[in-house]
Amino acid sequence: MNPLARALNDTLANTVVARVFSDLGRRMYFPKGIVAQAAEAKSKATKFNATVGMAYADGAPMTLPLIRELTGNLPTAETVAYAPTPGVPALRDAWKEQMLAKNPDLADVPTTRPMVVPGLTAGITMTADLFTGSGDTLLLPDLFWGNYRLIFEERRQCTMREFTFFDAAGAFDRTAFADGARAAASNGKLTVILNFPNNPAGFTPGSGDVTFIRDTLVQLADSVPVTIITDDAYFGLFYDDNAYTQSLFTLMADAHPNILAVKVDGATKEDYVWGFRVGFVTVAFQGMTAEHSAAIEQKLTGAIRSMVSNSSVLSQSILLRAFAHPQYEQQKQAAFELLEGRFRTLQDILAAKEREGRAPQLQPLPCNSGYFMSFRCNGLSAEALRVKLLESGVGTISVKDQFLRIAFAGVDREVLPELFEDVFTAAESFG
Numbered sequence: 469m470n471p472l473a474r475a476l477n478d479t480l481a482n483t484v485v486a487r488v489f490s491d492l493g494r495r496m497y498f499p500k501g502i503v504a505q506a507a508e509a510k511s512k513a514t515k516f517n518a519t520v521g522m523a524y525a526d527g528a529p530m531t532l533p534l535i536r537e538l539t540g541n542l543p544t545a546e547t548v549a550y551a552p553t554p555g556v557p558a559l560r561d562a563w564k565e566q567m568l569a570k571n572p573d574l575a576d577v578p579t580t581r582p583m584v585v586p587g588l589t590a591g592i593t594m595t596a597d598l599f600t601g602s603g604d605t606l607l608l609p610d611l612f613w614g615n616y617r618l619i620f621e622e623r624r625q626c627t628m629r630e631f632t633f634f635d636a637a638g639a640f641d642r643t644a645f646a647d648g649a650r651a652a653a654s655n656g657k658l659t660v661i662l663n664f665p666n667n668p669a670g671f672t673p674g675s676g677d678v679t680f681i682r683d684t685l686v687q688l689a690d691s692v693p694v695t696i697i698t699d700d701a702y703f704g705l706f707y708d709d710n711a712y713t714q715s716l717f718t719l720m721a722d723a724h725p726n727i728l729a730v731k732v733d734g735a736t737k738e739d740y741v742w743g744f745r746v747g748f749v750t751v752a753f754q755g756m757t758a759e760h761s762a763a764i765e766q767k768l769t770g771a772i773r774s775m776v777s778n779s780s781v782l783s784q785s786i787l788l789r790a791f792a793h794p795q796y797e798q799q800k801q802a803a804f805e806l807l808e809g810r811f812r813t814l815q816d817i818l819a820a821k822e823r824e825g826r827a828p829q830l831q832p833l834p835c836n837s838g839y840f841m842s843f844r845c846n847g848l849s850a851e852a853l854r855v856k857l858l859e860s861g862v863g864t865i866s867v868k869d870q871f872l873r874i875a876f877a878g879v880d881r882e883v884l885p886e887l888f889e890d891v892f893t894a895a896e897s898f899g
């Protein structure tokens with residue numbers, strides 16, 4: 469094993485991180501080589517700096533004139549230069565500041581400094597690389613973002629154990645969660661991924677439920693190391709007062725020395741920049757010291773360096789400028805209100821359909837947040853319904869042949885009634 473990896477492992481010895489590391493996580497490190505030498509050159513190479521793998525002219529990264537024009541004449545250091553492997557420092561700090569504003573209960577809790585990754589997908593994959601592997605069991609609800617399967621089951625060869633998300637009354641199924649967690653922990657290690665607001669249901673549990681989740685995991689952590697990954701892709705899009713409006717990470721970050729909390733979030737959905745590919749990974753556990761935090765950052769930096777080297781500097785620069793812009797908050801609020809308006813219309817439509825007794829096979833699942841709503845299709849193939857809708861030009865997603873997912877965030881408010889009329893009519897045509 470590389471001596472740098474060994475030194476990081478020594479720093480993290482006797483912590484939950486060491487207990488949940490995959491083989492790859494244990495081997496990972498960030499080489500001092502080029503980066504350390506380039507940093508040294510930055511301060512000492514006053515005559516010529518020939519360290520960096522970028523072409524320079526007149527002291528700035530070169531670019532083609534047309535690229536400069538197309539990037540609004542921003543300085544080339546913000547558009548075409550390499551970003552540091554863990555991200556542009558000012559953006560990492562701005563995101564941390566936002567994280568604290570969005571999650572006031574994190575105020576006094578030590579966390580790592582958010583690291584920039586190219587989208588949440590990369591953040592989840594790197595987390596999975598470092599902390600999961602063959603023989604591990606991942607607990608997740610039976611309604612989940614399909615990419616988890618590729619990441620955890622195929623790449624990392626974990627066993628996925630699903631728990632029933634909703635009970636018969638349409639509430640978060642606490643019993644199913646607790647039973648699932650106990651069963652998944654039986655091989656000596658527990659990994660959980662939870663995504664609120666949820667894709668595909670558009671559901672965020674309330675504070676009683678998230679407290680239950682925390683208490684369940686805290687109890688299990690007395691006997692097994694627990695990793696809880698919170699996928700906060702749709703964070704902030706909460707439309708009713710019943711949703712817990714801080715990240716579950718807030719409750720888990722300082723919950724137990726044997727619980728590793730990993731927050732994966734990003735600008736992708738929150739800031740309406742899907743193709744920018746800017747996500748963040750933040751880690752915490754109870755008792756984490758500054759040395760632990762630095763060692764975890766080195767491990768993550770190695771993961772980024774070996775997978776993508778670094779994330780787009782152009783995207784990071786634009787976001788950083790947007791966050792500091794006087795109109796940022798106001799414009800973000802306006803975008804939220806647009807989606808909230810669609811959610812209210814959706815509620816009205818569903819209430820009217822229920823009053824009218826339309827398509828009783830379609831049971832709307834609880835929805836209070838995010839981009840999506842889903843129907844449970846009782847006695848009806850969701851895939852057959854999807855194909856039928858497609859024939860009439862309406863695109864939806866079927867999940868497990870049981871659920872039909874509709875992205876209400878992607879459809880203008882004025883035409884939502886027509887979209888849902890099409891869905892109900894198509895369901896009724898199955899008799």
Ligand SMILES: Cc1ncc(COP(=O)(O)O)c(C=O)c1O
Pocket residue numbers: 586587588589590613663667699701734736742745746747
């Ligand atoms: C729950 C969830 N997590 C993560 C992602 C991916 O985010 P990104 O595009 O930043 O990789 C998505 C995208 O659909 C998602 O629904």
